[in-house]
Amino acid sequence: TLAAPAIAQETPKVTWRCSSGFPKSLPTIFGAAEVFAEAVAEATDGNFEIQTFGAGEIVGALEGADAVKNGTIEMAHTASYYFTGIDPTYAFGTGVPFGLNQRMTNAWMYEGGGLELLNKFYAKQNMISFPAGNTGAQMGGWFRKEINSLEDMKGLKFRIGGFGGRIMEKIGVVPQGLPGGDIYPALEKGTIDAAEFVGPYDDQKLGFNKVAPYYYYPGWWEGGVTLLNMINMDAWNSLTPAYQGIVKSASALANSVMMARYDILNPTALKELAAAGTQLRPYSQDIMEACFDAATETYAEISAENADFKEIHDSYMAYRKEGYLWFQLSEYNFDTFLMLQQRAGKL
């Protein structure tokens, strides 16, 4: 008899289901999963098919980690901080409050040992992960009323993503952990007083500006939010080395394209929002400083009782100190000069 054709081993047929943590209506944060799936399909002549599903289609946004861990789905494209209820260590896959900006996050993950540390933790969760999207520094959310000081934050029901809520609690906020698709009705009905999601483009698309006039910045709890391709370890191990390589490269493409898409779409959305009456407001310095101190305190508390958290935290924060030193020099001065030209109408 003839042996099975060698071709079947080189580019085998593989079908995976990828559940996004976000609604299909967003070409940005959901779109990155599609960019990834398309790149994998292209690199394998369509033999490795990744089917993408919006949050709730096959798995809810907050069930992603369990579904991947148990092999219900092969992978999720999501913000790992949705799963800090399982273990706070999940926060670092996305980024933590007052943490690394987008470029520093990539530096730490790709070349600073960050991804190895994350995957040491994810291996215990029967997963492996790769960065596959970033939002950059997000906006600080939509408020029905102006927030002028720390006092105004007390008692506020605020929808806030993942780990930021834990910091907010320390200054008296009552955090609400709703997935993206559920925010608008809650804000409209007044079940919550304020909500943050991502930035101008996504937020406008979900209509938050229609139900809250004040738009704050910066989103200090999401300075460089990373999405991960979280992959079931058995599914990963069943791939050929070539397919594993393709997943790594295609994740990097999605990581860049998602950031790029936000940076192209956000400026236009920002101008439209401002033209339609949205009021931009910076967080007051006392709020920023109280939250920074609360964050530092929280990291120390968790580190004292969670060795996985501590190990990743120490590496992440060591680089934060280096990164913000280096970026002060050419990067910051270059940007500042160009921003001043922008304000002077010279660009």
Place this chain on the structure above:
Amino acid sequence: TLAAPAIAQETPKVTWRCSSGFPKSLPTIFGAAEVFAEAVAEATDGNFEIQTFGAGEIVGALEGADAVKNGTIEMAHTASYYFTGIDPTYAFGTGVPFGLNQRMTNAWMYEGGGLELLNKFYAKQNMISFPAGNTGAQMGGWFRKEINSLEDMKGLKFRIGGFGGRIMEKIGVVPQGLPGGDIYPALEKGTIDAAEFVGPYDDQKLGFNKVAPYYYYPGWWEGGVTLLNMINMDAWNSLTPAYQGIVKSASALANSVMMARYDILNPTALKELAAAGTQLRPYSQDIMEACFDAATETYAEISAENADFKEIHDSYMAYRKEGYLWFQLSEYNFDTFLMLQQRAGKL
């Protein structure tokens, strides 16, 4: 007779030569070509082999474009601004003075129509290109003497990369177009008065600090320097669609990893340089402003006589205006707050 096995068409043996525009001693700017080659090899089970060569090994740094165009080599991993002598339009593949920072460059290329416009131009040069590395905002170079004002720049023999030299000429500098590997001996001998290359890590490695004490910032002519994989069009067209997809994704990986590597290595090198006596100096505001005006003037002059340049320029500059508006909000305020904490010793 038996048909040729189908496998030969799925993952055919391909060998390409890739000439880097940089010396092999630099794991950063040369290393990115290796990251790319390794990712392609991994994704194809080693069937698509890309051999990487340092500048001058098979092709000189300044001959890269011609060698790719003529098919002497299949591809180069280089700064396209080395080839502005052939056509100034080549500048945009790398980035232009007072142009887009690293993240904006990616935004414009991946999602702002930039790469399509670049490749419309490169097609006329018998090439196709993909971003495959970035340095971020570079430092502004090493000077034997302090430069306190615009007047001090006049008559200065300054090694400066590509297009920046043309701007510098307008303020009286005598630009020198040496490739990276030739800078040190020229600076040591005093053939040149000053030289810029990249940033702390590369510059320290090439030893410039030993022959010039003053280190200026920012490198306003290189705010987000991109390296391209410049690929001969016939070589590209001979690839299977899957291999083309792999080249695109692997280029994206190299693009991110090179930036990450710089952001990890530069802070340490910067501290070492400062500890060993290097004097950090900002460019004076009058120099920055005179150069900005000279750049704007130069772009208008070239646009008036070169339609390819104008088309890409207009798209690039339209996004510059949008990008520096958007980045002023969350991104800048987030970074600024963290930098202030860094200075206060709180990180």
